[in-house]
Amino acid sequence: MTLHQKTVSAIIPTYNRSAFLREAVASVISQSYPVLEIIVVDDGSSEDIEQALSDIVGPIKVVRHPQNRGHSSARNTGIKAAQGDYIAFLDSDDLWLPEKLEVQMKIFDDSYNVGLVGGGYEYIKSTGEEVVNKPRLPPEFPRYEDLAIGLFAFSGSSPIAICKKAVFDKVGLFDENLVLLEDWDMWIRISEHFKVVNPQKRLVQVRMHDEVRTHRPPWRQMVKLTEKTRTTINERIKDKQLKKKAKAASLFNCYVFSRRAGSYLLATKYLMLSFYKWPMRIHPRSPRLRQIVGELIGRW
Numbered sequence: 001m002t003l004h005q006k007t008v009s010a011i012i013p014t015y016n017r018s019a020f021l022r023e024a025v026a027s028v029i030s031q032s033y034p035v036l037e038i039i040v041v042d043d044g045s046s047e048d049i050e051q052a053l054s055d056i057v058g059p060i061k062v063v064r065h066p067q068n069r070g071h072s073s074a075r076n077t078g079i080k081a082a083q084g085d086y087i088a089f090l091d092s093d094d095l096w097l098p099e100k101l102e103v104q105m106k107i108f109d110d111s112y113n114v115g116l117v118g119g120g121y122e123y124i125k126s127t128g129e130e131v132v133n134k135p136r137l138p139p140e141f142p143r144y145e146d147l148a149i150g151l152f153a154f155s156g157s158s159p160i161a162i163c164k165k166a167v168f169d170k171v172g173l174f175d176e177n178l179v180l181l182e183d184w185d186m187w188i189r190i191s192e193h194f195k196v197v198n199p200q201k202r203l204v205q206v207r208m209h210d211e212v213r214t215h216r217p218p219w220r221q222m223v224k225l226t227e228k229t230r231t232t233i234n235e236r237i238k239d240k241q242l243k244k245k246a247k248a249a250s251l252f253n254c255y256v257f258s259r260r261a262g263s264y265l266l267a268t269k270y271l272m273l274s275f276y277k278w279p280m281r282i283h284p285r286s287p288r289l290r291q292i293v294g295e296l297i298g299r300w
Contacts, residue, residue: 006108007036008101008162009084013074014092015043018052020207021092023128028090029058033101036084037061040092041077044068072174072182075158079168088162089183093207095128096159100203104162107197115167115194116187118160119203126207135202139285142198144191147184148237149249149283154196158183160204167194180229188233219261223254223270248278252288259295 010028014021021040028038042049042064050062063081065074079087086108090096104117120137124130138154139146147154154161161183171189174182190196230250237243251274258267274288281287 006086006105007084008033008086008088008105009078009082009165010035010038010088010090011041011075011078011082012038012090012092013041013043013071013078014045014049015068015074016045016047017092018045018047018049021049022052022056024090024092024095025053025056025058025060027095027097029056030098031096031101032099033105035059035088035101037082039063039078039081041065041074043070043074070176070179071158072176072178076173076176079165079173082165085165086162087165087168089158091157091159091206094159095124095205095207097203097205101162103199103201103203107199108164111195111197113195114164114197116154116161116163116190116196118154118196118198120198120201121160121204121206122202123208124205128205128207137200137202138198140198140200142191142196144188145242146283146285147188147191147196148234148242148246150285154184154187154198159206161187163190164194170194175232178229178232180225181233185233189236219257220263223257223261223263223266226250226257227254245278245282248274249282251277252282252291256291256295 012021012024025038025040028035037059038061040049040053040060040062042062044065044067053060053062063077065077075089088101104119107117108114118138120135122131122135123133142154167190170193174186178185187196227250230253234243234246234250237246251270255267255270255274258270
């Protein structure tokens with residue numbers, strides 16, 4: 001099978017973002033590696049998503065949820081409807097750069113047992129014109145251990161990810177019970193059985209705008225959500241030492257969120273628990289002491 005005979009289904013969940021959605025769909029249509037289909041999962045929008053896309057020429061299919069069911073459910077609906085050999089995800093307010101799929105598909109063609117490919121990304125403002133900061137490049141060959149400990153190993157979340165459809169037969173679909181970090185949980189599960197590769201190129205533009213901020217829970221709520229969600233994810237780790245490191249990393253995240261919420265006593269408790277769980281360095285790319293100093297001087 002030649003490179004362009006391998007078919008790709010693009011899945012775009014959306015909820016009342018028709019203006020940004022049009023740009024997202026256009027970025028898929030403009031790919032140098034053509035997609036088989038663009039499955040837009042309307043997750044219970046009050047807007048008329050089909051009408052918003054009606055004048056765009058392309059292999060677009062709209063699947064509608066009668067009510068809002070969340071990111072995981074929308075992605076799972078897209079996976080079940082997909083006909084492609086590969087599944088690529090895109091959030092409805094983000095953009096793929098034109099060679100994104102071509103770069104990623106070549107990696108699948110050249111490498112053995114690769115199940116998930118990511119890459120670099122950059123933040124843009126809501127206008128889509130200005131780059132907020134320099135491109136972010138996660139490590140090129142992250143291991144299962146890297147992903148289990150921290151998000152740094154596969155940054156940019158779902159808009160950067162493309163998977164072989166067959167991996168879902170092995171690891172299952174997105175966990176619809178998780179209210180946070182559901183995509184990270186999926187990448188961990190994939191990395192346990194397949195290779196993960198991050199080409200060291202900028203492939204995606206992720207929007208930073210007021211709408212994103214208003215959907216983010218307050219810091220105090222983030223503490224509870226993070227602790228609950230990461231406890232669920234960490235329990236799936238079989239190796240005892242890796243599980244301890246993952247738990248220490250989770251507790252450290254709770255420390256950071258507690259500090260930002262102004263709950264300094266609670267933050268101190270999480271910090272102490274983190275070092276109690278694993279007193280040594282958790283991972284070379286996630287040094288706790290450096291981040292503590294950064295928090296204290298306001299650089300994180």
